[in-house]
Amino acid sequence: MNLVTTSSLTKYYGQEDNRVIALDGVSLKIQKGEFVAIIGPSGSGKSTLMHILGCLDKPTSGSYKFAGEEVSGLSEDSLAQTRNKKIGFIFQSFNLLPRTSALKNVELPLIYTRLKLQESQERARLMLKKVGLEERLDATPAHLSGGQQQRVAIARALVNDPLVVFADEPTGNLDSKTSAQILELFQNLNKEGRTIIMITHETDVAKVAKRIITIKDGKIVKDFKNKPKKMTGEKRKGVV
């Protein structure tokens, strides 16, 4: 099943005489269950692509079907619904709410659903357990290490059981050891059937994915199947 289908996606910024082309005719298909790394130097358009694929932004032209639905026709509210129910985001800078507990941070996507408070809390708790943080439920981001903060963010991305998880430079702010642990977590999640699309500029990071798409100047220049590098981050109790 095609989860993501784009054809001739373009994205321009600025006025006509001073136009910046961020995406220049991107056509691609991503199926359910894939682990894709989109790699490219800064300014290549990879972040713009992720924003469009993640329903955070709309293309200037071209078509984008997410889970069989044409996104360009959706209202702002429907886009919000789509992001809420079908998409999870992981950011380079974690983007956790400061002065707010890990549990509350993971609950955040669920407060925009009709879920009962207790059920939201229970699901958030289970998700934090899954990423190995069941003992830090009440800790605020300031009291968590970078790796732990990113685990909270991963739990938040997974709590609504999304069709796809977008990760934008997820290891960009982490040391190599912690990065390895996070990437191993991604591989394990993918083994469970979770679709993951990861943006990175580091070849080493991209190598953990099963498919690598290289993008340059707003165009796809390479798209190949990869034999994933096995991550052997320190095994931790309770970590998937």
Add this chain to the structure above:
Amino acid sequence: MNPFEIITSALEAIKINKLRSTLTALGVIIGVAAIILLISISAGLQNYISAEFEKLGTNSLFIIPGKLEGSFGGGPPRSVNKLTFRIVDRLEREKNPAIVDVSPFIEIAVTARFRNESKVTTMAGAKETYFEEAQVKTNKGRLFTASENKTARRVTVIGPTLAKDLYKGANPIDKDISISGKNFRVIGILEARGNVGGVDADNYLYVPLNSARKLTGADQVNSVVVRTASTEVIPQAKEHIQKILDRSLSEDDYTILSQEQLLSTILQILGVLTAALGGIAAISLIVGGVGISNIMLVSVTERTREIGLRKAVGARPRDILTQFLAEAVILSVSGGAIGVLVGYLGSLAISNFIQTAVPFWAVALGLGFSSAVGIVFGVAPAIRAARLQPIEALRSE
């Protein structure tokens, strides 16, 4: 987003910036406290005046010359005063059972003299019943009687200031006093009353109505007090008076006022005053609202990333709008509640000196007004937050 989530997240945000939130709410606190305080003073004054009128009794009518337009305006100049004794005497002669007493009242400027001391003062000519109506008592001596009025005896009751000025400490009782060149006998001195309705009542001298008429030949009446048998018969009495007066006067030549009308006129003036003072206090509430608007805009800017994140995980524009509006309203309503409390305590403190009362509607007004301020001044920042694009918001640092 359910209401519980909205309120808890708004409270969290307010708690994070305690000092800033307190200072912001202070504007509303001061505004609402000022409104409550002013209304309580005015309401207390209205209660006091109503109670005083109650004491006077409600079974009298006042007839004054000229047309009293609306709530304000004084009487007409003397030259157009058509309320003469010839007309007023008919009221006395043609009394019906509803009318117990008709008491005309005149005031004329005179020169009073004792030996070498003289003073310009006001002579009031009234019937003996006037003193009871107006609750005037003597300090020394006595008031004049019905027979002294009937026979137009030259007796007078004088105010304490006038007594002191003319007699220099000597006892004026049974002494002579010259009023407009005629000798009168002082029979009583009034209790000190101070300033009554803008004139120094202690400087007056009172003579029997008939004596005053005989002395001055006055033809015009300043006012007439009509006592009725009871409060219930006031409408009949009024109708009867009108019938008699209309024979020789047009309806623009006189006005009949009841105690209730007088009271309502005074209360109406007080009401206008309250509204004006309340309006001034409301301006400070608007300033408080601008403060809220300002701080909410700062908050939206500071929390741009948070807004972006919330949108990324599925918040709709209206969820963001509600969240920020809730913060503004909670700030202003809690400010309003504290303001009501402060105003109430202030009014309790003042009640040691003057009568105050905090009516329920003032509390409702204070709370209603403050929540309206929260909505009106919170909506612009909230719309700004709701319109932020998620990627722009996430990018901001």
